Amino acid sequence: MPTATDILRTTFGYRAFRPPQDRIIETLVSGGNALVLMPTGGGKSLCYQIPAIVRDGCGIVISPLIALMQDQVNALRQQDVAAAYLNSTLDQQTAQQVEQDLLAGRLDLLYVAPERLKQPRTLALLQQAPVALFAIDEAHCVSQWGHDFRADYLQLSLLHEQFPHIPRIALTATADERTREEIITRLALGDAQHFIAGFDRPNIRYRIGLKNNARQQLLRFMKEEHPTDAGIIYCMSRKKTDETAAWLQSHGFNALPYHAGLDSNLRAEHQSRFLREEGLVMVATIAFGMGIDKPNVRFVAHLDMPKTVEAYYQETGRAGRDGEPANAWMVYGLQDVIKLRQMTASSEGNDAFKRAEQHRLNAMLGLCEVTSCRRQSLLSYFGENLPDPCGNCDTCLQPVATWDGTDAARKALSVAYRTGQRFGVNHLIDVLRGANTDKIHQFDHQLLPLHGLGIDIDNNQWRSVFRQLVARGYLSVDLERFGALRLEDKCRPLLKGNEAINLRRDTTTEVAKQTTRTALPDTIDIALWEALREHRRELAEQQDVPPYVIFHDRTLQEMCQSLPTNPQQFGQLTGVGERKLQKYGGSFIAVINGHLQATIT
Known part of the structure; x- marks a missing residue:
């Protein structure tokens, strides 16, 4: 059997694990349970994908978003991993084929939604199938104190009850201590090892300012810093989402709305376009974003204040998953606080829940008003200490008077x-x-x-x-x-x-700007870079997958820098495993050789 390190290199094309990935994988491979808190873009998925491949049987991944399962499965298939999903989008014949593949042991990973998992038919199927592990993604959804509570997640204690000997891993990018405790209780993970990888995203620049004609502030920010970049803009209401998207379109931006009030097919189409098209801006309520794997989102903007620090951190974390510079930009005002408190007061939660929500809202407002390093304050909320000011937030770049x-x-x-x-x-x-x-x-x-x-x-x-x-x-x-x-x-x-x-002392002066589009080194030939991107786009369109599923921007940059002209050299690139070398190496090498030849002549 191949080892975890073998699979990391040959299947996923990475040379070494990022701590604590190796310890998490070792825990699961040996049959233990794990609770994982790892920032967005930190490599959570490998923590259950690799053990699912190493262990006998199929890894069952519980994911809250049906719309994203297909893209996640397509990305795995690009790596020659036997993956599938079971959800309501499949016709009966296809669903039956997936079930047969599961029972026959032909799958490495199977994605299911929590509402599907709890059905008697699905549970009976899993009782007969060889199951390697259960992975509960977005585990904060299990907590009524969390910011994305999903009632179906409350049923996931059945995994411990009906499959007591199969290892389980719960993963989330954000959870305060109270939410972590509820995850442990509800999923019966009292014996699980805890892995907290840290919450800091140093590539994200946090910027929070006061509303002063918010639309014009947003327009200036986007025109000056992100004229052609992909981004997400969050609004508090559906009406504001629709109006903001239309307004941005009138100013030349490729912007689409996304909220629960849209027709489900239109929502799915907009989400698909966001994943597949370059430079598209999604204007959304909090209904959008969970599980989004798009690596080159260069900014996340908030036109209204989120109601909790957890929500703010989760939403801003969708920027810069590729590790390149990104902006988290927000404007807020007293009216935001009043609206959010009205929403809390009118909620159906009990008094204890309302008090907790009030505390969280106060913490979010405190983050907005802080005069010291904003990143230090943000990390402190999650119990993490940053010894020195970060130098990459508005209050560090432009100290508050x-x-x-x-x-x-x-x-x-x-x-x-x-x-x-x-x-x-x-x-x-x-x-x-x-x-x-x-x-x-x-x-x-x-x-x-x-x-x-x-x-x-x-x-x-x-x-x-x-x-x-x-x-x-x-x-x-x-x-x-x-x-x-x-x-x-x-x-x-x-x-x-x-x-x-x-x-x-409030000021209308703009904080020091940051160009967050991927900064290409001077040594990179722009003509080659664009040729490689165009080839990637063509391949993605042919297969109906997002471009980043073929290769990330970072891999294209490495191609431009190292100029591989044979399969052995191409196989040394980050993100190029054996399957992608076999599938794409020849065509990308041809693009590189063609460019070099044209340059010589």
Whole structure:
């Protein structure tokens, strides 16, 4: 039998494992269970694919997204791995053939959705089949405290009950301690070894700013930094998703919408186009992105604040899976906080769930408002310590200015109290700046001693003061009174003069820009690079697979640098296993030789 290292080299075309891949694989091959937390792009799939090939039987992969199974299976077949999927897209004859292949031991990997797995027919089939292992991908979906809860995942405890001697591996890119505990409990993984590979994605530049005409901010960002790049833009609502996609199209971008309100066939078509076409931008709700393997997504943008740090990390992690520079760009405002708190308050969860969601939202807002290194704050949330500032986030590249906001904060708290804690931020600012609106006269607020005492601070800066007081827990938003601001107990020392507070000084200045398109070394011949990309595109179209399934950009770069002109040289490239050497080596070598010949003549 080939070893795990043999398969890594000959099938997948990699020379060595990235720690802790080797230890995870060894655990599974020897029959143990594992819980794996590894960042997006860190190589999670190899951790169950290789053991499934090494061990007798077929590895069963539980994946939440039917739409992506076909691409995952196609990618494995490119490597000459016997893979298949069972889901509702198959006709009866094809499904029966897959079942026969499973029973006959002809499959290395079989992908199934959780709702399919729990069906009696499927369980009976697996009881008769040689099963090597169970891999539960996107395992955070099992947790009601997580950000992508799926009820069908709650049934996966049946794997331990009905198949107690078959090893199981649960994998996710993000889970805080509470979510990890629930994964362990619900999947009966108390005896599993834990592998936490670290959460840092140093190639991603995190940038968070205030909304100030968000569409124009987005347009400027995309035109200046990503005019032809693939990217994902997240919006809070379906309506905003549709409108933003149409607006970007009107400005010359190849943009498509994606949300649960679209027809399922149209959703599938848009997702397929995103995977297969270069430079396409997907505008989406959180319904999009889980399991996306596209390696060259150069940016992820948020036009609204995510409700948790976990969701933010998971979504931004879809950028730069190839390890090349990428941007995580976001704009937010106080209205985002109010909307998200309204959504939490109106949810069907119990009080404990709502309190947990409120805590998570506060943590997300804290990440937005932080004045120190943003990456340090992000990693700290997941229990990871980054000793030094990263130098690759907005707060490192352009340190945040602060000011003594003690007096302004006391005025803001006082006006909320003096007006009965019944009004939102706009009215409170009008009082502080001495406005004479009908609403002010309706409630006689022009008679308050505070009326006009804040005229020295402009509207935007007052909004910043109120936003930061909400973020830090001095004020809360009364959702039953349409966003009225209420005082919290924490504000007492500040109001009584026993505490001072420094606030960040908001600025509209853009943070230092970053060109995140794959930077080609000066030694690479652009004409050859484009010729190789065009050949890859033609092959992908012929087989109806995404271009990266043929070869990643990094492999094409190596071709340009090493200029392999025979199979032995071509086989040394990263990502070229025996099957891809046999299948594609000749044609790519021909492109290289043709280019060299044209250059000589």
